[in-house]
Amino acid sequence: QLTTGQPNVCIVGAGPAGFYTAQQILKGNPNAVVDIYEKLPVPFGLVRYGVAPDHPEVKNVINTFTQTASKDRCTFIGNVTIGKDISIADLQKAYSAVVLSYGADNDRLLGVPGENLKNVISARSFVGWYNGLPQDIDLQVNLDVEKAVIIGHGNVALDVARILLMPIDLLKKTDISQHSLDALSKSRIKEVIVIGRRGPLQVAFTIKELREMIRLPDCKPVLSQADFIGVDKLIQDLPRPRRRLTELMYKTCMEPTDKDVKLWKTAQKSWSLSFCMSPLEIFGDKDVTGLKLGINKLQGEDLVKQSAILTDQTVDMSCGLVLRSIGYKSIVIDPDIPFDTKSGTIPNKDSRVEGKPGMYCTGWVSTGPVGVILTTMNQAFETGKTVVKDINDGILDLTKPGKSDIFNILNSKGVQTVSFKDWENIDQFEVKQGEDVGKPREKMVDISQMVSVAKK
Numbered sequence: 434q435l436t437t438g439q440p441n442v443c444i445v446g447a448g449p450a451g452f453y454t455a456q457q458i459l460k461g462n463p464n465a466v467v468d469i470y471e472k473l474p475v476p477f478g479l480v481r482y483g484v485a486p487d488h489p490e491v492k493n494v495i496n497t498f499t500q501t502a503s504k505d506r507c508t509f510i511g512n513v514t515i516g517k518d519i520s521i522a523d524l525q526k527a528y529s530a531v532v533l534s535y536g537a538d539n540d541r542l543l544g545v546p547g548e549n550l551k552n553v554i555s556a557r558s559f560v561g562w563y564n565g566l567p568q569d570i571d572l573q574v575n576l577d578v579e580k581a582v583i584i585g586h587g588n589v590a591l592d593v594a595r596i597l598l599m600p601i602d603l604l605k606k607t608d609i610s611q612h613s614l615d616a617l618s619k620s621r622i623k624e625v626i627v628i629g630r631r632g633p634l635q636v637a638f639t640i641k642e643l644r645e646m647i648r649l650p651d652c653k654p655v656l657s658q659a660d661f662i663g664v665d666k667l668i669q670d671l672p673r674p675r676r677r678l679t680e681l682m683y684k685t686c687m688e689p690t691d692k693d694v695k696l697w698k699t700a701q702k703s704w705s706l707s708f709c710m711s712p713l714e715i716f717g718d719k720d721v722t723g724l725k726l727g728i729n730k731l732q733g734e735d736l737v738k739q740s741a742i743l744t745d746q747t748v749d750m751s752c753g754l755v756l757r758s759i760g761y762k763s764i765v766i767d768p769d770i771p772f773d774t775k776s777g778t779i780p781n782k783d784s785r786v787e788g789k790p791g792m793y794c795t796g797w798v799s800t801g802p803v804g805v806i807l808t809t810m811n812q813a814f815e816t817g818k819t820v821v822k823d824i825n826d827g828i829l830d831l832t833k834p835g836k837s838d839i840f841n842i843l844n845s846k847g848v849q850t851v852s853f854k855d856w857e858n859i860d861q862f863e864v865k866q867g868e869d870v871g872k873p874r875e876k877m878v879d880i881s882q883m884v885s886v887a888k889k
């Protein structure tokens with residue numbers, strides 16, 4: 434009788450995908466027990482370590498996650514790296530269902546010569562650096578330069594541009610990590626060029642982030658009129674969010690208001706969007722000094738989906754910092770997880786991992802790094818429903834013992850786990866540290882310090 438008993442479900446990764454899946458399973462099955470494993474001593478994934486410090490409202494989802502974690506049938510088990518401290522095989526032995534939601538921790542490379550030069554940095558590491566992600570706090574970024582190039586036209590690119598150009602007095606009031614605040618306050622950067630391989634109709638950032646860039650104090654947007662000629666005629670036919678976004682770019686470039694023009698006249702800094710360019714080479718001796726960019730033409734019937742084709746024209750551009758923001762990708766954390774190295778995701782059908790009964794995946798590890806928290810939430814809810822359905826359909830083995838076996842292994846290895854109550858000690862400590870300097874929180878950046886504060 435494998436189908437009667439208690440459904441013990443484990444989730445790997447305490448980001449939005451993990452928490453929303455847990456929420457749905459707990460709601461959908463009154464007997465299910467859900468354990469969430471997280472490699473860091475702190476929960477919430479990219480909500481803590483990705484979302485920009487000046488977007489505190491986005492982090493309100495943490496309240497919902499906290500409610501989920503506070504339920505009797507839910508246990509947060511932090512400071513445990515699956516694939517290192519505990520294997521997937523161990524989890525499969527202990528749990529009726531294993532849900533993988535460990536995100537996309539790695540970044541994509543440009544694959545061009547010069548990518549290893551100093552001050553060519555991945556946006557992922559830069560974001561980790563300013564958000565206090567322990568693995569990135571020692572990032573060597575030289576801001577004693579005037580011009581930065583960001584490669585990529587997504588929201589992360591604009592987040593990074595905004596942080597580089599934002600007045601320090603505004604940044605000071607956020608939960609940005611102190612080491613990066615210190616470095617940014619000495620920054621000489623006054624020009625940021627955001628480069629994309631396609632045109633204005635294909636950008637991947639959204640209107641909120643664009644609007645914030647346009648309204649950045651003391652900073653002028655520079656858009657080339659040549660890129661927008663004729664765009665007004667196409668706007669009407671675009672789907673609504675794309676139409677509004679394109680309209681805003683068009684107006685900023687072609688029809689700025691008198692107020693804007695007056696404001697931008699005195700601006701000390703600037704940022705620009707460059708279109709239809711792909712990096713071919715990054716120059717420099719030790720430090721980066723510039724790039725060679727190939728000029729692209731666009732091809733394809735559907736305007737919004739047009740693709741970039743490299744021409745033989747090139748242009749050289751000087752700069753002292755290059756940030757690569759062309760997407761995140763997942764890694765294989767354990768050889769027992771099927772993985773598609775090309776797409777950087779776990780192959781699955783409706784969240785069920787192909788060829789692995791009882792194994793599920795959700796969030797960025799299953800879709801790739803696309804969409805916002807809301808997208809992740811909708812998908813994770815569906816994953817939760819799928820797990821509940823499989824429990825109810827008698828597909829899963831409900832005689833598995835759950836976390837007791839795992840704790841035996843962790844104890845034998847001397848791994849110190851962090852519970853949700855322990856995390857609340859860290860949380861309170863950080864908020865207190867922040868209060869002292871007028872910030873909503875000062876994040877701890879040292880894992881052993883986090884663990885010791887957690888256990889107080």
Ligand code: FAD
Binds near residue numbers: 446796
């Ligand atoms: P993640 O949030 O990455 O969570 C994965 C978790 O798994 C992490 O906690 C990680 O530590 C853990 N993990 C990894 N490996 C292991 C392992 N081996 N063992 C145990 N645990 C492991 N969306 C918005 O709506 N608004 C925004 O303003 C916004 N800003 C963003 C800014 C940046 C820079 C980025 C990258 C994304 C942003 N997003 C934003 C998107 C949003 O963060 C994602 O949609 C969402 O976080 C994806 O959730 P996830 O759970 O799949 O991944």
